[in-house]
Amino acid sequence: MEGASFGAGRAGAALDPVSFARRPQTLLRVASWVFSIAVFGPIINEGYVNADSGPELRCVFNGNAGACRFGVALGLGAFLACAAFLLLDVRFQQISSVRDRRRAVLLDLGFSGLWSFLWFVGFCFLANQWQRTAPGPGTAQAGDAARAAIAFSFFSVLSWVALTVKALQRFRLGTDMSLFATEQLSAGAGQAYPGYPVGSGVEGTETYQSPPFTETLDTSPKGYQVPAY
Numbered sequence: 001m002e003g004a005s006f007g008a009g010r011a012g013a014a015l016d017p018v019s020f021a022r023r024p025q026t027l028l029r030v031a032s033w034v035f036s037i038a039v040f041g042p043i044i045n046e047g048y049v050n051a052d053s054g055p056e057l058r059c060v061f062n063g064n065a066g067a068c069r070f071g072v073a074l075g076l077g078a079f080l081a082c083a084a085f086l087l088l089d090v091r092f093q094q095i096s097s098v099r100d101r102r103r104a105v106l107l108d109l110g111f112s113g114l115w116s117f118l119w120f121v122g123f124c125f126l127a128n129q130w131q132r133t134a135p136g137p138g139t140a141q142a143g144d145a146a147r148a149a150i151a152f153s154f155f156s157v158l159s160w161v162a163l164t165v166k167a168l169q170r171f172r173l174g175t176d177m178s179l180f181a182t183e184q185l186s187a188g189a190g191q192a193y194p195g196y197p198v199g200s201g202v203e204g205t206e207t208y209q210s211p212p213f214t215e216t217l218d219t220s221p222k223g224y225q226v227p228a229y
Helices: 017-021 024-046 065-092 098-131 137-141 143-173 178-189
Strands: 048-050 057-059
Touching (some): 024 065, 024 143
16 A cells, blocks of 8 residues: 555655645744744753852742753753654655554654643743742843743744644545555556457357257157048
């Protein structure tokens, strides 16, 4: 079964880089990849400020180290996942097995849905902790980084929800057997069916040597005499 399936063409077909780069799914993955950098990058660089009571560093989000760790872990996970799924999209058309394609789409659907939920939780968590953060010198210094992380967390929610919808559409599309059936019909159309033997249309008289069911009839059977009137 090498026809079109799950939104991709026939296995082994050449990949057009221009059309691949213009696909909505590719653009969403690149956008999600950039958004993830914009989340964990500012937190790593400027998310930890000096505490007012000493030289130790504390998280800019209300001093909650869990908020910074969660944002970094979420962003790094999205960064690696976008790169992996982008590579899978490039290799997807080379997968000949429909079952393997289905597993790849299910993996994309499940991970995208999970990360959409985690991004929503992360956005709410970071926004809540930033709202509770007391103003101070360190807060003012890292305020732009904190607001950037919150903003791109929200953008990541939208992009990953869109990726989930695209994966769901691919899963519902399933296997399109039209191409496969067309190939089979076109291959069979060039083959002529074996015809019946063609004769002259006139049967020779030698075919029937004697009429069927004919016997010599004795008009005067023995022991029978014709009455005289």
